[in-house]
Amino acid sequence: MGISPDGRYWWDGTRWVPFLTSPAAAASQPISTAPRGMRGLLIATLAVSDLLTLALALFGLLAILDYKGMLGRPAAEPSANDAAGWVLIVIFELLFVITIAATAGVLTRARWARAACYVAGVALVLTCLGLVLAVPIFYAASRASLGEPPSPYQLPGSSSA
Secondary structure, eight states: OEEOTTSSEEEOSSSEEEOSSOHHHHHHSOOOOSOTTHHHHHHHHHHHHHHHHHHHHHHHHHHHHHHHTTTSSOOOOGGGSOHHHHHHHHHHHHHHHHHHHHHHHHHTTOTTHHHHHHHHHHHHTTSHHHHHHHHHHHHHHHHSOOSOOOOTTSOTTOOOO
């Protein structure tokens, strides 16, 4: 590829083509190292995690209703309300809140989105299926571009200041 002496055109093999920006401005622009599609993979994996944890949270709510006798059975005696059951219900509800927060962070491109994804991945490891979902969450969260997208109104090579 040849560049004209004035630096405004490049030779494509058959004709001189004008640069959209000057070569100096093009060289000064940072090149994104984030692979394309990682944010989409992260959103898809978090959406599946949201559905899984929603199902667990609903099962937890059904257990609470059963403990209270609201599903047609008589209310459980205080001795039947074991602490382990309540701990499991709380864990299910927290899992749902954590994964929803991570999804919301990624969708809104929040600064805390990457940390929320890591927390969601660690929390999901508590479930067997979550162990399978945590790996792509960790991988995509570490490589995805989660910052502010470039403005479509900003000229190439110009600063946003």
